[in-house]
Amino acid sequence: MRRRRRRQGEGPTSFPPSPRVRGTGDSSAASKRSAAALGYTSDRFVLRLLPQGGPRRAPAIHRGYYVRARAVESCVRAFLLGTQDHPRRQVVSLGAGLDSLYFCLKGAGLSADLDFFEVDLPEVASRKAAVIGGSAELSALVGSGVPAAFGSIMFSGEDYKLLGVDLRELLLLEGALRGAGLNPATPTLIIAEVVLPYMEVERSDALIQWAAGHFPRAGFILYEQIHPSDPFGCIMQNHFSRLQSPLHSLTSYPDCKAQQMRFLQRGWTECRIMDMNEFYGCFVPGEEQKRIQALEPFDEFEEWHLKCSHYFILAASKGEALFATPVFSRMEAFLTRCAPCFAGTVAACLCGTGGATAGPKRYGHRSVLLAPGVILTTGGFGDHGGRHGRLTELHILIKHEDGWKSDEVRLAELGMAWDGRLFHTVTLLRSGWAIALGGRKSPVNPALEILRLRGLGDADSLSPSNPVIELAQLPPVKGLSLPRWRHTAAEVTHEGQAYLFIYGGCSSGQSVQADWCFLHVEELYCQQIPVEGPIPAGRHSHSACSWAGGVLIAGGLEASEKPLGSILFLKPTMRGFQWHSVETCPPLTPRYSHTAHVHCGKLLLVGGVWFSAPSVPGVAVIDLETRVLMEYHIDTAFLEWPLMLHNHSSVFMPDREEVILTGGGGSCFSFGTHLNWSPVCLDLSSIWRAGP
Template structure:
């Protein structure tokens, strides 16, 4: 991840300690845009001219800049379509930086009757003008300059369809004078573009810009792209990143979510409507003369100073609800990608907003995305989370019990790189401690694999995983644990016997992010492998069965309501069957369905059940069976605010209840995805959560530095079977 990579306009409008900060910010973001364009995410042959060298960014960065570019481009193209019959129209870009919008639209022949006005600080505008002037390709897309424009307008470039201004938009009168001098028509249909600009101003000043635009441009569409949701774990990492860069996200405190951002624009209209009615009442009660004329003017002014309509969606809703499936499929083919959690969290923390003034501009508003929201059915109890004082981090690792007081941890990735050495967590009278593991053979480097405990204390089976998104792993190992270790006084290392499993039959394709669960058929134990993904499939739906006594891949007829292809789901053994919940579909949407794989005389059947109220769809979670309850913890969702805590699903009544986690005693942002968990069987039932976290877009890598424990005692009665 590129920890210093920032949005292009972070401090181009707002408090500026150093001009060098602007240059660093602008240069870094332009490199990211150029990287995404070079990898084929979008077509922009001009952005390369604004960088010294096109460098390749990580796939997550490329996707993040693609969805931003695509959302803005969608709004701009729709505006141009709606205003196609207007003789004159305008685009006003605030804090434009080194954006190539004008050059792209010009090359596409999309600027018929359209002028593009770009506003930025004088230093940024001066640098951009110098770059354009010195580049033959860019310079050739400008017609000869118009006659010189008199001051005070600081116009650095002037063409019939392109004006580049160096001015501070916080200074309303200077901005108006400069735009008027540059030829802006205040009555013409205008798109105002603000990409991560206003949030870096003091909120009072950014609100003033929004009101100013509505006041001065009566036929306009405001398009804004910014951050939201500052208080969840990802949002805290995002905020901390910008604080370290002395670039506080000002607007997040007052406008933390979609509703607040939408109301931010509509409140301007409500406020002005209030004053319009108040002034109208004053006029009706006043006597004639010049006072009535003054009030009439104020009434008319108030009626036309607010935004009429506003539509605001986060980038998950935009990507899944407004982009065609074919385009999303194309994006999936561009680069190997396996950072789904971080991608969806990035998209849930940014939004695209359109607000309209005037009847024509209402047609240019964003369509409401078709991704439905789901409201969790929250229980009244919050479950306390406490830290476990052991330094242990990682993502994509797997765990299993070696014995009642000892856990084995395998694989994963940490800040120091991929983990090849297994580790253990041992609990004694003093609490948890970490020890090393002496394995008879190397399990290799793997992430997102499974370690499945075998019945009757028979050890465990390691299956699948990946070393990279292009290198899934197909081998199997049987693990046997030293039974005498429990009696040894604080051993320095746990001994684990590792044996490769030589299996016969037709093995399934290699995979990762799958599940492997023990299921029974006619008294025999089988390892049931379901779902996952690999280098050639976004999600898998096949079912495979490994006979554990014969080590033979066995084919069974599987019928019933087969679940959709998925990965990052959960699967738990339950009364000889398997219960599967959630996951991420091949279309990139979280799932919230519950299915049972049950044995029949000849094979297995899938049975899907409806849960009421339905749990919020999620993936990258963990699940455990406790009696007749399925305990689901953590994960990633996108159809509800906040982050998942714990949902309890009754496997007998098919009801559910969500419970929030109280993380107030955890001194870091607790990210519960790409982690593993184990249900402890102590006197006080609890969940031990180990690892988790990931690359938080361009804000840096965050991994939970210690395990945490979730106390289930407050809902112990709820976990009991009915009638007990």
């Protein structure tokens, strides 16, 4: 297990000198190698520096290392462009490990009049020197370079020096750089990718201040972690603590503003910073984003965006302007962005006898109120017997006087088994049947069958000791557009007949659906019903709620993978339906992977993912008459684990005005998987008393 985490971990290249932390340097290089092998980057040199890179990484890992490389490359190019009139320029890469930046610049012809210095621990630098010396291609790029085992210099070339120095020893570092030919008067770019957090804060602060004082004209590029206190940040911190390599500076500098002030207070005159969601959306062109999306099947949107919200790129400078303004001036706009304003909190507690009960530890599932006090959960990916995988077991929660009790469901004899799909929909029909539509088994293996379920007996007979569900497969429906997953299905009424309005979702080939269909709920046929108004953009991972004979659509992720803040109402008309936009005050903060309910004229949006870290979505309440919107935190003080509210499911209990949350969570980049282990009850009574 420890080795697997290291293989995937995004960590420092080698600092401080701990075998556990040094191992993440090889892991980082292996992840870069895997991304390059799949075409995310055009870095052939990492393949030379690490000939054996280990197994292929997950798509989210590839994307994470792609955006990291893209951000650093953009900063370096801006420095080179801004200093092109100088006779010489210098780059100092701290904790460089097996990084290939020098060779990429050299191979692209961008290293003219550039001296490159790499610094790492002696044993790491020595190993890299041996790799370079043993590669004809790398040696040719370095020029007349040869391994040099004198002093701190491990490899010396025409414009490249590889130094073995402990970064904590500033006097030794300064002396080694001076001995290698570094000229403090020359415009210098310093790069530190995920290195400083592993140093004691006093030492990393001293290094930042030393660099500002040592170079009259310099830039500093920093890439590392932020936001340690939200659920994803807690998982991230715990991961590095388990590796015995805690992130020392994360508590002292937990967000972009703190990191910016860190540099401005230590001698740097300019400092621009943004998280990686902002960088990807602002500086990666649309066509390039489409290329990345097409490289391999991808369905880890929550993991990808949460990872990007917990890493940043910082560009600091002093002296004359060294960076090309078209790149860094655009960062300024993100420093003044508005964060959501919270009106209060919603109490949360564990469900079950004595405060907790074992719940469906899964995500991508669906839960439905099958009968009063009976919640059925189907599908998803999660834990079964200590192993993670697609789940074929159904789960049931039953309300008793002393709390909720749960168990796995026994299927009726002669019935079929659940097929392990996730990101499907389950809708309870008036007949008492629940119908399951769409979903996927993998991003290239959609679920095509339509399933229906119902409990055998009433709530008393559906006890944890004897829960029985009848499950059957229905014949294909002509005109029903499948496959799709991450879609919605909500009941609407037309000419006195009930239909399921099936809308949006993902489909094969990385496409995002903008279409819909009306499925007659009793006779199961598709009906062509006129829909007027501008056709909304395609989306997935949105929410849909029946209301006033129509359906409310909120949020979602568009094809460009940007969260949506729109609320749409498919309103019944004399002829059919018409799209209307619901404008709220204030506007809804864009989000996706949330759940939704309508009660007493109010639309509730629960959880989800947005780009407004470090806050996380709680409960948004929209008064459908006044259009006033209020956001509420979820108070998790009585939970002993992070509550990750994405890929979850929720059921509204109208008799008690509570929401029962089931499951949720998922993979947290390379830091492990978190699954909420118990159902959670949200007490909404305070919302109704002080609602908008």
